[in-house]
Amino acid sequence: MDKIRQISSELRDWIISTLNNGVSPVAIADAMIKKGFDPKFAYEALFRIVGNESIKTSETNLNTYQSELPEIGKKGNVITTTDREVKVLSRVEKPFILHLDHVLSIEECDELINLSKDRLQPSRIVDPTTGEEKVAPGRTSKGMHYTIRENALITTIENRIAGLTDFPVENGEGLQVLNYDIGEEYKQHFDYFPPNKVDHDKGGQRVGTFLIYLNDVIEGGETVFPKAGVSIVPKKGSAVYFHYGNSKEQVDRMSVHSSVPIVKGEKWVATKWIRQGKIY
Template identity: 85%
Template sequence: MEKIRQISSELRDWIIHTLNNGVSPVAIADAMIKKGFDPKFAYESLFKIVGNESIKTIETTQNQYTYEIPEIGKKGNLIYTSDQEVKVLSRVDKPFILHLDHVLSEDECDELIQLSKNRLQPSRIVDPTTGEEKVTPGRTSKGMYFTLKENQLITKIENRISELTNTPVENGEGLQVLNYDIGEEYKQHFDFFPANKVDPTKGGQRVGTMLIYLNEVIAGGETVFPKAGVSIVPKKGSAVYFHYGNSENQVDRMSVHSSVPVSKGEKWVATKWIRQGRIY
């Protein structure tokens, strides 16, 4: 069988994402070789990517993402839940990104931070090769998870996010709180899972993320979507919602994003990942 000697833009993005999560270039090259790539081509491609050199890619039209407007995007510039009025500050359709104000009150932000402080652990990522959770240099924050409906505040926040997005509470993962100190960051990554790591018995693929800012960051800490040219500055109680899964089971690679290192102060955020179906 003839060995593969060309690389798609999607594979290139995956390689960059995997490198940022701490996987060694040799391990990635070996995985490519096992998939049928020419060994010399695999290693040369990795060396170029590691060295930030340009690399020729082929475009795969069969993987082109079909954009669909999620329910939250059909609600106008003022979105009302049973207990909150949320304002849309800005909107991007490709990838779908909404910058929202007043998702949480200041008191709710403060209480969420206090409930989280004593439960923080070094943040982990899901290794795209093995599927195992591990600590990597690409993600240097500390974090913790609440269980679904763990207490009155968590239940209230989960219900609000459910109303905003028109998705059942049971489709959401447990609310995660993250704390970034000076210099801490999360390099470019996707929130969706690699196709071979999607478990249909546990809600399937992630399709959307609600990222809520819990404090004012003095400097740094922006959420950046490089392919869209979008940078969101943290503001207490505001949030960014981005949607990257459609009804055709495709995922949007334009949704790649990062958290810029905090340069002064600290950063607190809460994250709710939403799946295709029920998790619990």
Template identity: 65%
Template sequence: MEKIAHISSELKDWILNTLKSGVHPEQIANAMIKKGFDPIFSYKTLLKLMNNNPIETVIREPRPYLYEIPEICKKGTIISTSDRDIKVLMKIEKPFIVYLDNVLSDEECDRLIEISISRLKPSKVVDSVTGEIKTASGRTSSGTYYQLNETALIGRIEQRLAELTDFPIENGEGMQVLNYKVGEEYKPHFDYFPENKIQLSTGGQRIGTVLMYLNNVQAGGETIFPKAGISVTPKKGSAVFFHYGNSEGQVDRMSLHSSIPVVEGEKWVATKWLRQSEIVERF
């Protein structure tokens, strides 16, 4: 197979940022070679970038995302779990978004808020280039994480979501509860990870999200999918499921989304991120 002897502007930016983060150039070159780049080209490119010399980049046309129907979209308009009937209110195909009602009871929503208030800490993000977990001005909420089955309530909801989505409990990250005060938001972002930060031991790539609304927001706080032109108003007990990873390892850039600022009142949500395989190493 012919070795790759050109790079995209995105790869150039990644290399520069990785060098700045302190990674040894040889490690970067070896990573490029493993991905199919010509060894001589890899080392020459790194040398030029380290010496601030110009290099030519090519515009890479991404392969169109291949949409695969997730199991939840094959279950009809009423999805029965072992303890609850969940209603499908809306389906969108590109990106795959399902708006669901009756996912949580009012009592479950209230209890999740109650047990989370004292645990809240400033929310963090995953850097799209380095994969570093850090606070950022674009995400101004507070949140807390729960271990799988940490409480009877968490365990019951985890089981329900597994039956709803057909993703095993072991493929899910621990549930996160978030609180947004007036003016707080999460600017447009993707839930999936940078390609260089995917690890099989931690379940591989994120490929789906269940976002559960724990209260009714008086004004603002909608979940926006700007590329799809969709806005979801928070409704207590309802949820949005969106799917953005396929069996070929592609991710769907149409899944870009944001939580716009709360205008009046506050917003509480619970988030469940789903991985492509079992999470063996948990933190």
């Protein structure tokens, strides 16, 4: 069988994201070789990417993302759930980004922080070669996860997100709470899984991220989408929803994003990752 000697833009961007999260170039090259890439090509491609040199990519219609408007994008500028009205502050079509106000109350934000702070552990990433979670220098926050419907507050938040997005609670992973201190960040990355790590028996690919800001940050901590030229400043109780998966199982490389370092104060966020199908 002929060895692969071309690389897609999607794979290139994923490699950059993975490098930013502390995975060694050698580990990535070895993973490429196991997937059928020519060894010389794999190492040369990695060296060029590490050196910030341009690299020729091969694109086909199969990996050109076709945007599809998610249900939350069809609901207008004020979205009504069973327990509140949420206003849309801003909207970007490609990639799809919706900035929302007053998703959680001040009291709910404070309660979630208080429930979470004693359970924080160093944040981890998924190693692309082994599939195991590990600590990486590109992600320097602390975090914890709740189980689905773990308590009354979590159930309320999950039901509200489901009402806003029209994705069932069972399509969402357990709510994650993160805390960033001064200098801590999460470098550019994608939230969707590498194609070889998608588990179709557990909901399949991630298609959207619902990120809630639990406090005001004095300076720094913005969520930045560099390919869209968008920077969102944390505001207590507000949220950003971005959608990056379609019905054809494609993923949107425009959704690459980062959490920039905290300059003053700290940052608390809650994240709900949503998948194609039911996880539970």
